Amino acid sequence: MRYAETGFDLEIDLSLGSIERVASEPDLAEYYLGGQGAAAKILFERVPPETDPFSPDNLLIFGTGLLHATPAPAANRTVVNTFSPQTNLMSHSLFGGFFGPELKHAGYDRIIIRGKAPDLVYLYINNDTIEIRDATHLRGKGCAETGDMLKKELNDYKIQVAAIGLAGENRVYMATIDHNHASAARGVGVIMGDKRLKAIAVRGTKDVNIARPAEMFELCQSLHRKMGGSSGCGDWMAVDEDDSFHHNHFAWGNSRTRIKDYWSPELQRRWTDWKYDHMDRQTGCYNCPKKCRNVISWPGRPRFAYKCFGKDTYHMAAFLELDFSYEILGVAQEYGVDSYSTPQVMAFALELLEAGILSDNDFPGMPSDTRGRFFYLLEKIVRREGIGDILANGTWHAARQIGKGAEAYEHNTTKKFEQLPIKLGKLNPAYFLMIATGEKMSITQIEGSFPQDPLPTKEQREEFVGKWEAVPDEKFKKYFLEWEKRSDMSDDRTFDIVDWNEAMHYIDDSLGLCGFVSSFRGQFGGDIAYHMNNIPQVISLATGMEMDKEKLWKAFQRIRTLVRAVNVRRGLRRKDERPPEDHWAVRDEEYEQMLLTKYYEFKGWNSEGIPTRKTLDRLDLGYAADDLEERGLLAAVESVPVKTAVAV
Amino acid sequence: MNTQVRRIGGAAVNGRATKIVKEIKVDINKCTGCRACEMACSAFHAKPKYSSINPARSRIRVVVDELNDEYVPIRAGDYTPSECNGRHIYTIDGKQYSECSFCGACCPSRDYFIEPDSGLPLKCDMCENVPPLAEPMCVQVCEADALTYLEREVEREETPQEKRGQMEVGLESLINQYGIEAVMDSLNRMSKP
Numbered sequence: 086m087r088y089a090e091t092g093f094d095l096e097i098d099l100s101l102g103s104i105e106r107v108a109s110e111p112d113l114a115e116y117y118l119g120g121q122g123a124a125a126k127i128l129f130e131r132v133p134p135e136t137d138p139f140s141p142d143n144l145l146i147f148g149t150g151l152l153h154a155t156p157a158p159a160a161n162r163t164v165v166n167t168f169s170p171q172t173n174l175m176s177h178s179l180f181g182g183f184f185g186p187e188l189k190h191a192g193y194d195r196i197i198i199r200g201k202a203p204d205l206v207y208l209y210i211n212n213d214t215i216e217i218r219d220a221t222h223l224r225g226k227g228c229a230e231t232g233d234m235l236k237k238e239l240n241d242y243k244i245q246v247a248a249i250g251l252a253g254e255n256r257v258y259m260a261t262i263d264h265n266h267a268s269a270a271r272g273v274g275v276i277m278g279d280k281r282l283k284a285i286a287v288r289g290t291k292d293v294n295i296a297r298p299a300e301m302f303e304l305c306q307s308l309h310r311k312m313g314g315s316s317g318c319g320d321w322m323a324v325d326e327d328d329s330f331h332h333n334h335f336a337w338g339n340s341r342t343r344i345k346d347y348w349s350p351e352l353q354r355r356w357t358d359w360k361y362d363h364m365d366r367q368t369g370c371y372n373c374p375k376k377c378r379n380v381i382s383w384p385g386r387p388r389f390a391y392k393c394f395g396k397d398t399y400h401m402a403a404f405l406e407l408d409f410s411y412e413i414l415g416v417a418q419e420y421g422v423d424s425y426s427t428p429q430v431m432a433f434a435l436e437l438l439e440a441g442i443l444s445d446n447d448f449p450g451m452p453s454d455t456r457g458r459f460f461y462l463l464e465k466i467v468r469r470e471g472i473g474d475i476l477a478n479g480t481w482h483a484a485r486q487i488g489k490g491a492e493a494y495e496h497n498t499t500k501k502f503e504q505l506p507i508k509l510g511k512l513n514p515a516y517f518l519m520i521a522t523g524e525k526m527s528i529t530q531i532e533g534s535f536p537q538d539p540l541p542t543k544e545q546r547e548e549f550v551g552k553w554e555a556v557p558d559e560k561f562k563k564y565f566l567e568w569e570k571r572s573d574m575s576d577d578r579t580f581d582i583v584d585w586n587e588a589m590h591y592i593d594d595s596l597g598l599c600g601f602v603s604s605f606r607g608q609f610g611g612d613i614a615y616h617m618n619n620i621p622q623v624i625s626l627a628t629g630m631e632m633d634k635e636k637l638w639k640a641f642q643r644i645r646t647l648v649r650a651v652n653v654r655r656g657l658r659r660k661d662e663r664p665p666e667d668h669w670a671v672r673d674e675e676y677e678q679m680l681l682t683k684y685y686e687f688k689g690w691n692s693e694g695i696p697t698r699k700t701l702d703r704l705d706l707g708y709a710a711d712d713l714e715e716r717g718l719l720a721a722v723e724s725v726p727v728k729t730a731v732a733v
Numbered sequence: 734m735n736t737q738v739r740r741i742g743g744a745a746v747n748g749r750a751t752k753i754v755k756e757i758k759v760d761i762n763k764c765t766g767c768r769a770c771e772m773a774c775s776a777f778h779a780k781p782k783y784s785s786i787n788p789a790r791s792r793i794r795v796v797v798d799e800l801n802d803e804y805v806p807i808r809a810g811d812y813t814p815s816e817c818n819g820r821h822i823y824t825i826d827g828k829q830y831s832e833c834s835f836c837g838a839c840c841p842s843r844d845y846f847i848e849p850d851s852g853l854p855l856k857c858d859m860c861e862n863v864p865p866l867a868e869p870m871c872v873q874v875c876e877a878d879a880l881t882y883l884e885r886e887v888e889r890e891e892t893p894q895e896k897r898g899q900m901e902v903g904l905e906s907l908i909n910q911y912g913i914e915a916v917m918d919s920l921n922r923m924s925k926p
Binding site: 158241242292293295313365374 | 762764765766767768769772773776779781782783784785786787788789790796797798799800802804844849873874876877
């Protein structure tokens with residue numbers, strides 16, 4: 086008997102219409118945990134690097150985390166991996182809610198989807214009953230609407246549904262996969278749409294077994310209570326109405342303008358009223374005591390939910406107020422588009438119009454007011470109509486398709502993917518490395534354990550480290566105690582910090598844990614529930630596997646390095662590892678490149694950012710080293726002197 | 734979670750013997766729909782305790798309809814052998830609820846509170862345990878305080894009901910579901926060498 090995992094994958098071929106239940110490799114969890122780790126292994130082995138993301142041979146993987154359906158609180162983030170047409174790299178996304186645990190109770194650790202259906206279908210999973218069913222009646226339906234319709238027609242409100250909206254059906258690159266009020270962004274909905282898979286409906290009533298039951302339950306209940314009682318866990322913006330953090334510091338419009346004194350008490354009062362006059366409730370995800378999602382009913386619009394910065398992106402892109410985000414979010418979420426990248430694409434289009442690169446002829450019938458324009462662009466993009474067909478490819482591709490100097494207006498991408506609209510003054514080395522080398526495509530998916538800023542006094546710093554349980558090594562306490570100015574950190578310490586930040590995300594995304602109680606949240610207050618010092622025990626108690634801090638850290642390095650190998654095979658190189666050129670006003674190319682070289686060495690990668698044979702062997706990834714060598718990716722680069730390999 | 738047990742009522746009613754009635758109060762406006770109660774209930778009632786997780790075996794369920802903003806935790810009550818004929822829709826605070834949203838009965842018209850393997854009805858036992866729990870498991874894990882535990886002192890009935898064993902309760906459920914003849918037939922068949 087396996088513990089915590091089911092030991093079975095579902096293999097679905099939509100071209101053939103075949104369904105197989107396949108036992109997963111027995112040691113998959115030991116080496117790759119689950120979630121993103123297991124998906125990276127499968128993508129490396131089964132999708133040759135020449136495979137076009139729109140090829141039927143591309144795989145779309147819905148993975149549960151190793152701790153899903155155990156008593157571990159906040160273990161509920163379903164992991165979606167595939168290859169993205171926007172970046173041509175491994176696409177990694179997550180959504181909260183109830184889907185992953187339900188899938189495990191149906192008896193599967195993951196669903197691996199290949200091929201393409203001839204027309205729109207949905208996948209029905211009810212324990213051992215698995216069917217590919219016609220979904221043409223769901224064509225054009227909203228994401229939540231699809232879930233609701235399936236629950237009604239299957240006469241079971243306990244079914245969990247993940248679905249795409251019109252955007253996914255039309256292969257919009259910003260398309261999301263939505264599950265009730267949770268959403269997987271960063272380029273996965275487009276592939277679900279390309280495979281003509283409208284939705285997955287899952288219901289499971291099987292047991293998931295726990296290796297050491299009483300100890301596991303007791304530990305998890307104490308973690309559950311800690312999360313519930315700690316303001317260091319969850320989204321504090323669900324309860325704190327002061328959002329000067331995003332509005333005074335992030336850039337408005339097409340990631341252009343900072344308004345440093347935007348926030349005011351009067352505005353906060355007005356916006357707080359808007360929120361509470363229209364909020365039905367705050368909801369949580371499976372087995373999590375936090376309530377991060379604000380559920381809003383805006384008159385005449387579909388009910389929707391948001392968390393954190395998700396409420397700001399549309400009105401900041403449009404230079405409007407919160408009521409505009411509330412007005413458009415319900416509509417945009419039903420179409421299924423990413424609320425981080427989509428508003429940037431719209432603001433980019435309007436800048437091109439203003440600059441005369443696009444003309445009124447490109448926007449026939451567009452209203453003259455900003456609200457109307459954003460709604461107009463949303464309709465064009467999700468339908469791929471007119472200019473929307475180009476904008477639907479994201480700013481990087483759209484700029485090159487439009488030409489005529491549009492490239493200069495596409496200024497906020499890394500690896501062709503829209504970044505958060507942050508424009509700052511002085512270079513921050515840790516953030517340079519995180520944005521440059523991150524392969525989860527967003528700073529929020531790599532930052533998070535070490536605080537963003539030092540505390541002003543020694544006493545405050547001492548108090549902070551005195552309560553800091555999350556550090557994987559005592560040296561981080563020393564770093565923090567001795568840290569006085571943001572820019573005053575040695576390179577070696579910066580590497581340790583960036584590595585720890587990244588480690589927690591790779592662990593969370595393989596175990597299915599939520600970053601708001603783990604990887605992302607520690608930077609704000611330090612008081613998180615999951616960290617390197619207790620996660621090994623949770624894994625051991627749940628699975629029966631032997632696990633300790635060193636072994637878990639090595640699992641992180643293995644998964645992270647394998648993801649790098651996956652992307653290197655698809656062409657990722659040093660030249661791609663650049664934050665947006667205007668991310669900081671003051672840059673130092675020589676220092677940045679030196680930093681990158683030294684960080685690659687720290688990671689065990691060569692000067693092109695390719696993991697070395699030695700690193701791969703140490704991490705039990707000899708098969709990946711063999712493959713990279715066969716493709717000439719290792720030998721060729723390692724013989725090139727560092728200097729000439731530096732991209733400028 | 735509310736660790737304070739609230740007792741309502743005096744020591745004795747009209748000087749007669751009293752008993753404690755355990756109740757779980759539900760505040761549907763506070764429910765976040767996290768279903769921690771389902772997880773914990775299924776873990777507590779697993780054999781051995783906590784050895785497996787399966788919300789489908791839980792004796793509490795959160796009826797959720799996100800589009801309608803409906804979040805109603807209901808506990809498994811008694812089995813009713815026939816379908817309810819009152820199909821009413823209630824509108825509360827502008828939201829529509831069906832009668833089923835509030836009804837804890839296990840009945841043939843829906844599959845709430847039916848043991849997934851055996852098809853037998855499940856019933857909340859307020860977490861009977863030795864030693865007794867301070868509060869039922871679902872209340873203990875409800876950080877949203879949607880579930881609160883209270884004990885009420887009520888007058889004891891003159892003739893206390895005979896306490897029935899587990900086997901008798903189980904047999905009655907089988908009889909209710911399949912009819913006494915089918916159960917007798919099965920027992921006869923099984924008892925033959």
